[in-house]
Amino acid sequence: MKASGKTVLITGGSSGIGLALAQKFLENANTVIVTGRNLAKLEEVRAAHPELHIAACDGTDLAQVHALAQRMEAEFGGIDVLVNNAGVMYTFDIGKGTFPLEKQLQEVDINVSAPIRLAHVFLPQLKKSKEAAVVNVSSGLAYVPFTQAPVYSGTKAAIHFWTLGLRLHLKPHGIQVIELLPPVVDTPLAHGAAITDDRLKPMPPEVLAGQFWKGYLKGQSEILPGVSRYLKLFSRMAPGFIFKQLNKQPVPKH
Numbered sequence: 001m002k003a004s005g006k007t008v009l010i011t012g013g014s015s016g017i018g019l020a021l022a023q024k025f026l027e028n029a030n031t032v033i034v035t036g037r038n039l040a041k042l043e044e045v046r047a048a049h050p051e052l053h054i055a056a057c058d059g060t061d062l063a064q065v066h067a068l069a070q071r072m073e074a075e076f077g078g079i080d081v082l083v084n085n086a087g088v089m090y091t092f093d094i095g096k097g098t099f100p101l102e103k104q105l106q107e108v109d110i111n112v113s114a115p116i117r118l119a120h121v122f123l124p125q126l127k128k129s130k131e132a133a134v135v136n137v138s139s140g141l142a143y144v145p146f147t148q149a150p151v152y153s154g155t156k157a158a159i160h161f162w163t164l165g166l167r168l169h170l171k172p173h174g175i176q177v178i179e180l181l182p183p184v185v186d187t188p189l190a191h192g193a194a195i196t197d198d199r200l201k202p203m204p205p206e207v208l209a210g211q212f213w214k215g216y217l218k219g220q221s222e223i224l225p226g227v228s229r230y231l232k233l234f235s236r237m238a239p240g241f242i243f244k245q246l247n248k249q250p251v252p253k254h
Helices: 016-027 039-048 062-076 101-128 150-173 188-192 205-218 228-237 239-246
Strands: 007-010 031-036 053-056 081-084 132-137 175-180
Touching (some): 007 016, 016 031, 016 205, 031 039, 031 062, 039 053, 053 062, 101 132, 101 150, 175 205, 228 239
């Protein structure tokens, strides 16, 4: 993959992994647009990083996604790289029956439906690019579920298998499909889900972005930073063992 000269759209780019990836693309002379649902937060990010472009968009709203695509076409002539990064994670006890169903379904819509929606709507622009790519940010939990976050784990497994299919479908069109499977990363998402403890040793977002960039330039279709590579390995060699190790406390205390 070429390092520079591309127009890159990153969802969920106002903090955490998305912002770290945005900075890495910027460092290498790319035009970067970050999206999010909170315009005020996006404006704060642009104030700190004036070279970034921002666009408020809710990926669960098809009309907003179409409007975003029209804007990208009008202002930038389309995009070359789509990074599906936006996501939410909730830890809860299914057995209590008290965690709102609406939030569980929202998790599916944001983590699964939105990337599918964005890839579909932006496909015409990507097909016009000479070196296009879709980057789907899933998780090492796509290989081994973390039962405290049951819906999240399921959504990341869904993204993983969708990505495998998408890669073959888009190959004839010259569009590379890359999957980034992070471990636990030191982000607002991880802190909000209360999974950033000493045992898990969260990876700094900038370290993750650096490892992504190395794999991206090498043309790797699957990038497995940190412990994620071991989750993949053990999910094949000793699935029962790694499942038990990851889920010694299968239900959250809160």
